[in-house]
Amino acid sequence: MLAGTIPGLMQPRQLNISAILQFAAIAHPEQEIVSRSVGEPIWRGNYAQCHDRAAQGAHWLASLGVAAGDRVSSLAWNTHRHFELFFTVPGIGAVLHTANPRLPDDHIAYTINTAGSHVLLYDRNMAAIIDRLRPSIPAVKHYVMLSADDYDARIAPFSTSIGWPEIDEYAGAFLCFTSGTTGDPKGVLYSHRSVVLHAMMGGQSGAFGFSAFDVILPCSSLYHATAWGLPFSGTINGSKWVFPADRMDGESLQELIADEGVTFSCGVPTIWTMYLDHLRRTGETTGSLERIVIGGSAVPRSMAAQFREDHGVEVRQLWGMTETSPIGVLSSPTPRIAALGPEEMSELIWSRQGRLQYGIELRIIGNDGSSLPHDGQSAGALMVRGPWVVERYFNSESSACDVDGWFDTGDVATIDANGFLRLTDRSKDVIKSGGEWISSIDLENLAAACPGVKVAAVVGVFHPKWEERPILIVEKHEDAVLTERMITAWLGERTVKWWMPDRIIFESVPMTATGKIDKKAIRAKHGAILSSPAG
Numbered sequence: 287m288l289a290g291t292i293p294g295l296m297q298p299r300q301l302n303i304s305a306i307l308q309f310a311a312i313a314h315p316e317q318e319i320v321s322r323s324v325g326e327p328i329w330r331g332n333y334a335q336c337h338d339r340a341a342q343g344a345h346w347l348a349s350l351g352v353a354a355g356d357r358v359s360s361l362a363w364n365t366h367r368h369f370e371l372f373f374t375v376p377g378i379g380a381v382l383h384t385a386n387p388r389l390p391d392d393h394i395a396y397t398i399n400t401a402g403s404h405v406l407l408y409d410r411n412m413a414a415i416i417d418r419l420r421p422s423i424p425a426v427k428h429y430v431m432l433s434a435d436d437y438d439a440r441i442a443p444f445s446t447s448i449g450w451p452e453i454d455e456y457a458g459a460f461l462c463f464t465s466g467t468t469g470d471p472k473g474v475l476y477s478h479r480s481v482v483l484h485a486m487m488g489g490q491s492g493a494f495g496f497s498a499f500d501v502i503l504p505c506s507s508l509y510h511a512t513a514w515g516l517p518f519s520g521t522i523n524g525s526k527w528v529f530p531a532d533r534m535d536g537e538s539l540q541e542l543i544a545d546e547g548v549t550f551s552c553g554v555p556t557i558w559t560m561y562l563d564h565l566r567r568t569g570e571t572t573g574s575l576e577r578i579v580i581g582g583s584a585v586p587r588s589m590a591a592q593f594r595e596d597h598g599v600e601v602r603q604l605w606g607m608t609e610t611s612p613i614g615v616l617s618s619p620t621p622r623i624a625a626l627g628p629e630e631m632s633e634l635i636w637s638r639q640g641r642l643q644y645g646i647e648l649r650i651i652g653n654d655g656s657s658l659p660h661d662g663q664s665a666g667a668l669m670v671r672g673p674w675v676v677e678r679y680f681n682s683e684s685s686a687c688d689v690d691g692w693f694d695t696g697d698v699a700t701i702d703a704n705g706f707l708r709l710t711d712r713s714k715d716v717i718k719s720g721g722e723w724i725s726s727i728d729l730e731n732l733a734a735a736c737p738g739v740k741v742a743a744v745v746g747v748f749h750p751k752w753e754e755r756p757i758l759i760v761e762k763h764e765d766a767v768l769t770e771r772m773i774t775a776w777l778g779e780r781t782v783k784w785w786m787p788d789r790i791i792f793e794s795v796p797m798t799a800t801g802k803i804d805k806k807a808i809r810a811k812h813g814a815i816l817s818s819p820a821g
Contacts, residue, residue: 301483302453303373319336320529323365344450348378350405358371359398363507364508392422408431459476484613488514500550526546536562549574552604553801572597602618609676611674617636617641617706640706645673649692662700667697718754729781739762740761741795748817
């Protein structure tokens, strides 16, 4: 304790994840949980049943010898069974490692081996991946399919009654890995305390704004940074759940939205591109849908405008990373911003990633290490710290932070006087052309707003004269008529000449395992395209 302080006289109860589900089962026992599953009919249950099944799962894991501190791996989609594991595994003091099925096989094996798991639970359509992985993950002794005839049958004999143990709130609960775009994936070990605090913040009105009247359709993957903490924020608020499994195409999402009265959803931009395409083709409406949070990469302003103007759906942008659990900022308005008027408010919100949220501290530093002013103009390295920010990576002996606890995100950004964060680039993606900086993010956003563009990606590649120059990869909508001349004319009216891309290439834009643009793959394919003097 700090010298001179006296201890508080309140109960020293630990912040435990199991208490979230316990609360929901008591306060909202009949609130629905609806879930698609792989190869099975839609499952319907409620929080009371979810708690019973989580208890059965806990007893079953204990029967396998899983104890506090052990790791259990999952390779699964957004389903009720995977959701239950989010409470079952940490509830007994073990750690749930949510493996990412979209990673290459060697990266999946690396994360499971690094976790040291002896139990692996997987969805039915992961069987082929499991068959390929088995020789590479020798420590795994128990393979269990998350299905009615395997997992459900195994837990059925066990009691639905349980006294969840009180666990040190600083104990590990979830092991989430980065996508490994710059090397081997890095493990981030969330604690019970960090998850609960993150959940309490995430449900606030300035963030996801949940209540018991909400119906949540999570399209952010449960295996990626715990689906942005939604399983806990939504459950704390007693919201209804609708899980889409692995079916996140426009038609499948629309069916759930219409049938289940969905009010809230979230996911990366590519999901909502497909969804809007489906609405455009069918003439269907968004029905009960009220708001969407989009993260993973910058939200095209045209997408936000289409949701708002054509469908009356509010779109909020989110920035974060696995290392921040992942919420960093969200683009929710404030009275001060609203007073600027609709046009200025819209411009401010959609030219920035979001505003400061309680629990996260943001700092911009210059090349000399000094703090830069929050003037919306001074760009520097974005540093973060807070109770749900990584301190060091799993199995690492050294801190990931500086001596004052600040974590370098790898982003270059500005912060304005209203606390709004604007990313100008990733430190590895900013383009230096002839000694001047070009923001790949700004150029991408301009190109993405061009009619007919589905996805736009900008990378800097070597140029023999200018050091680096931007090239633009464009993926068109299927029925779009779009030419290089049309894009050049669009950009020419909206940016300076020296920012114009040296090449425009029409092809599918590669994505990482977490739904972000894979710029490493683009550089590998096109990195030498301007290398000759003629380029």
